[in-house]
Amino acid sequence: MATEAAGPGGGAAIARRLLGGWKALIVPALLLLAWHLAIAAGMSRLIPSPAEVARYMVDFAVGGIWDDAFSATLHIHLFASMGRVYGGFALAALVAVPLGLLIGRNDSVRALLDPFLQMMRPIPVTAWLPLSMILFGLGPRSAFFLVFLGAFYPILLNTTFGVRSVDRRLFEAASMLGCTGSAQFFRVVLPASLPSIFTGLRLGLGLAWFVIVVGEMTGVPQGLGAVIMDGRTLSRTELVICGMIVIGIAGFLSDRCVVAVMNRLLRWSPSHVA
């Protein structure tokens, strides 16, 4: 199932990637083997074997094996979840990055908002579920809100941290070169805090995929979280595992995309060239 997405780059880069990827596959392969052996030895009758899951995954993706309600619906669920994950994430980034810059830069905004946000932060996203269903109704809008909430705090906190930890020397250097006041915002603050902002975006996107299952657990007909919940209700563990695998891969590939953008924008930073 591990479909390797070939990234941009020459043939040598792809070859190097595949060679590097070879090592990354050892642990998953061993786990698959252990899983297979455990099932073959009859350790659990409730969990399907890897081969069964693989067969079900094919049916889930393209159909033609069982032809039930879930056959050939993977793309529908995947796109439904992706829409909420990227939508909620994008909205979170759009709000949290400017807000974080503001909190980090402006003392009165920080005094006004920081204590409140710090108090709200420890509340788990799952605890918001009932309230969000009342506020946004049973369905996709609630899931969207939870994703937004999950991605919001890591982006906000890392952005604020990035702004707060800009080397004072750089402000001095900018001001003696004639760049003072608000002009420093785009010329110093923003570029200097970009590494932290990207750390926040990566964490936020990861959490968005994490939260989507919770968000889609109730009242959502389509989505990977809904598939997992349906699988649970119907005692179809293979469906649950398929949903888990798809989320894992989708989350991984999303992260790779952010990392690719990050490596491009942060090529000046020795610690970010990965």
Place this chain on the structure above:
Amino acid sequence: MSSRMEEIPILELRGVGKTYALNGARIEALAGASLVVRKGEFVCLIGASGCGKSTLLRIVAGFEPPSAGEALMWSKPIAGPAPDRGMVFQDYGLFPWLTVRQNIGFGPSARGLHRDRIAETVARFIDMVGLARFADAFPHQLSGGMKQRVAIARVLANDADIVLMDEPFGALDAMTRERLQDDLLDIWKSTGLTVIFVTHSIEEAILLADRVVVMEPGPGRIAGEYRVELPRPRDVASPEFNAVRRELGARLHSHHARKTT
């Protein structure tokens, strides 16, 4: 050189002092410092740590207001940092996300100059500090000496009248330091720049300065001045140089001795 020194002072400090509050205690970092610097002069500030030489430089740069006295640039009070006073920091202070070219162009670009003007200025100063091959490198790809060349070019490209240098070569190895000292003198000679240079090396001060200002701690203050009359280029190994070094060393030493007794 002497004709330069008869012009009106570019910089004048009158009884400048700086007091910090640290955990309720008042710390006097600098007291009653008076100094006149004329256009084109190369002045070195020398003294042990805690003598207020960096504080004095930061007041001239406008990073900190004096708590007593007056700091005047072209007879006007210094109110904050400005491009006419360029600072070269010991730790470079380069913008890590900008290339060498962009770092040197930072000032002209911040002042809104036209792209062509910026490119022209930058090219000139990249050549002047000998970094043409590294124009598109990022700071983390450069050696310490190269970074300091960028920092110097950056303030020159911004038309600084005075270059303030806070132990700029202190973190460099001896060979690189010698090369940069020579290059700095060449630039100073060809541009008619005014330089205030903080160092704790007597040799460096004598090699570079028209005038050495000796400072001492507790509280930080100016203890005296020493005019270096040696002709340029100066030879560190010559007997004349050694004589000056001995004399200035004795002065510094006597200040310290007087302080401790």
